[in-house]
Amino acid sequence: MQxxxxxxxxxxxxxxxxxLLREVSAGIAIDQALLSKIExxxxxxxxxxxxxxxxxxxxxxxxxxxxxLSDKLVNELADEDLAQEILKVTEKKIIHINKSKL
Amino acid sequence: MQxxxxxxxxxxxxxxxxxLLREVSAGIAIDQALLSKIExxxxxxxxxxxxxxxxxxxxxxxxxxxxxLSDKLVNELADEDLAQEILKVTEKKIIHINKSKL
DNA sequence: TTTTGACTTGACAAATTTTGACAAAAATAC
DNA sequence: GTATTTTTGTCAAAATTTGTCAAGTCAAAA
Numbered sequence: 691m692q693x694x695x696x697x698x699x700x701x702x703x704x705x706x707x708x709x710l711l712r713e714v715s716a717g718i719a720i721d722q723a724l725l726s727k728i729e730x731x732x733x734x735x736x737x738x739x740x741x742x743x744x745x746x747x748x749x750x751x752x753x754x755x756x757x758x759l760s761d762k763l764v765n766e767l768a769d770e771d772l773a774q775e776i777l778k779v780t781e782k783k784i785i786h787i788n789k790s791k792l
Numbered sequence: 793m794q795x796x797x798x799x800x801x802x803x804x805x806x807x808x809x810x811x812l813l814r815e816v817s818a819g820i821a822i823d824q825a826l827l828s829k830i831e832x833x834x835x836x837x838x839x840x841x842x843x844x845x846x847x848x849x850x851x852x853x854x855x856x857x858x859x860x861l862s863d864k865l866v867n868e869l870a871d872e873d874l875a876q877e878i879l880k881v882t883e884k885k886i887i888h889i890n891k892s893k894l
Numbered sequence: 895t896t897t898t899g900a901c902t903t904g905a906c907a908a909a910t911t912t913t914g915a916c917a918a919a920a921a922t923a924c
Numbered sequence: 925g926t927a928t929t930t931t932t933g934t935c936a937a938a939a940t941t942t943g944t945c946a947a948g949t950c951a952a953a954a
Binding site: 895896897898899900901902903904905906907908909910911912913914915916917918919920921922923924 | 937
Binding site for chain 2: 691692693752755756757759760761762763764766767770772773774775776777778779780781782783784785786787
């Protein structure tokens with residue numbers, strides 16, 4: 691699985707479609723300055739925006755969601771030197787939760 | 793590494809010290825109702841509260857931080873069926889960031 | 895059974911963070 | 925040069941998180 695940032699993916703998608711910020715932002719009703727910030731990683735999109743963009747570009751939604759949410763987690767773990775361990779424990783907890791959901 | 797929730801750890805710590813909510817909340821200047829909610833997992837503490845509590849109980853700060861932040865991540869991943877994959881990608885991104893920090 | 899003490903609950907207020915909008919600057923293309 | 929596209933900065937609205945308080949439950953003591 692890819693480890694690109696959501697903004698990079700979105701910019702690549704837009705460029706491969708040869709579209710302008712203006713066009714995409716009009717297409718999904720989002721401020722163009724905001725879209726610019728999202729593509730450059732200055733802001734993270736909302737989940738709804740990711741969904742709209744995946745549809746707009748006919749892109750794999752899951753791939754974008756993964757990139758987006760992992761970016762969010764990376765932010766939360768920023769300057770935590772325990773990051774690796776925290777992720778391990780998180781994984782265990784998730785697995786545990788999923789087991790009890792059967 | 794442990795996979796207990798931060799609230800469980802805090803309640804265990806308080807009980808092993810034979811302390812009342814009232815006493816701990818006075819000791820670290822936090823509303824007792826809030827501490828009650830934290831111990832029962834209804835609320836997550838702030839990082840500062842985790843720090844204060846670890847000092848107050850003379851507990852291993854890292855252990856509490858890990859439990860606390862992993863709880864936060866679990867919340868963010870709640871009802872994401874891509875959770876596992878997201879964690880993997882997050883880990884890769886963190887590793888990548890750490891490498892470039894040398 | 896009444897009272898007391900420990901804890902919990904719910905509703906709300908305060909504070910913080912996130913998000914969106916807009917104008918204006920900067921960069922790029924023509 | 926002008927026109928178009930993108931970026932930047934700021935600010936208010938919206939949403940989320942956090943804190944406070946009063947009233948509640950419950951168990952055990954008196």
